[in-house]
Amino acid sequence: xxxxxxxxxxxxxxxxxxxxxxxxxxxxxxxxxxxxxxxxxxxxxxxxxxxxxxxxxxxxxxxxxxxxxxxxxxxxxxxxxxxxxxxxxxxxxxxxxxxxxxxxxxxxxxxxxxxxxxxxxxxxxxxxxxxxxxxxxxxxxxxxxxxxxxxxxxxxxxxxxxxxxxxxxxxxxxxxxxxxxxxxxxxxxxxxxxxxxxxxxxxxxxxxxxxxxxxxxxxxxxxxxxxxxxxxxxxxxxxxxxxxxxxxxxxxxxxxxxx
Numbered sequence: 001x002x003x004x005x006x007x008x009x010x011x012x013x014x015x016x017x018x019x020x021x022x023x024x025x026x027x028x029x030x031x032x033x034x035x036x037x038x039x040x041x042x043x044x045x046x047x048x049x050x051x052x053x054x055x056x057x058x059x060x061x062x063x064x065x066x067x068x069x070x071x072x073x074x075x076x077x078x079x080x081x082x083x084x085x086x087x088x089x090x091x092x093x094x095x096x097x098x099x100x101x102x103x104x105x106x107x108x109x110x111x112x113x114x115x116x117x118x119x120x121x122x123x124x125x126x127x128x129x130x131x132x133x134x135x136x137x138x139x140x141x142x143x144x145x146x147x148x149x150x151x152x153x154x155x156x157x158x159x160x161x162x163x164x165x166x167x168x169x170x171x172x173x174x175x176x177x178x179x180x181x182x183x184x185x186x187x188x189x190x191x192x193x194x195x196x197x198x199x200x201x202x203x204x205x206x207x208x209x210x211x212x213x214x215x216x217x218x219x220x221x222x223x224x225x226x227x228x229x230x231x232x233x234x235x236x237x238x239x240x241x242x243x244x245x246x247x248x249x250x251x252x253x254x255x256x257x258x259x
Contacts (some may be wrong), residue, residue, distance in 0.1 A: 088232045100202050183222075210237075
């Protein structure tokens with residue numbers, strides 16, 4: 001069996017725990033072809049990133065319908081799936097465009113591929129995107145203020161809400177923690193409301209999502225997929241999911257495969 005990379009190994013461990021809720025450590029040692037010391041180190045890093053918690057020989061998922069994994073962890077996951085989305089967004093990234101970006105690692109992954117396009121205005125509450133946009137000399141950056149959430153690496157609160165109600169951007173691009181029955185959900189009510197407000201603050205709204213999000217659930221509604229101007233899914237998304245979205249009038253666009 002080929003050795004997995006660290007990111008692939010940790011993703012396999014995390015997804016196994018997320019799917020089952022609670023798993024015995026001894027079962028995880030059988031799941032991955034790696035030494036016990038390596039797996040214990042992986043579990044320690046996942047625990048530090050608030051993906052799992054360990055107790056008395058068991059590993060339990062932290063990220064459930066009630067919570068979200070950290071931005072630091074999400075930035076390392078599903079890289080090929082996220083890259084599959086990039087080319088579909090090319091028509092949006094033209095000089096003079098203003099784009100609202102949410103706190104998702106998916107939108108960060110898309111945005112970083114368009115730093116060669118000048119004259120953009122980026123509006124965001126996410127500090128990873130703020131740092132990226134701030135490093136591009138020809139971009140204007142509008143930061144949405146508020147209380148800084150270290151776990152999500154983003155600002156939230158009344159200050160940002162007030163700003164969103166006073167602007168009108170060309171596009172808003174958001175992702176999803178979960179999609180169920182064609183509806184976008186998020187584990188945190190405040191974040192779900194914030195994302196919904198981002199959509200209202202733009203002339204055109206776009207959902208960028210990888211296929212894993214269709215297998216997850218969360219509590220708070222953001223928007224119906226049919227309400228977006230486009231729903232961009234990665235090349236690994238099943239035909240069944242694509243047809244289901246299109247049957248509810250969602251404008252689905254499929255990303256290109258990444259070799």
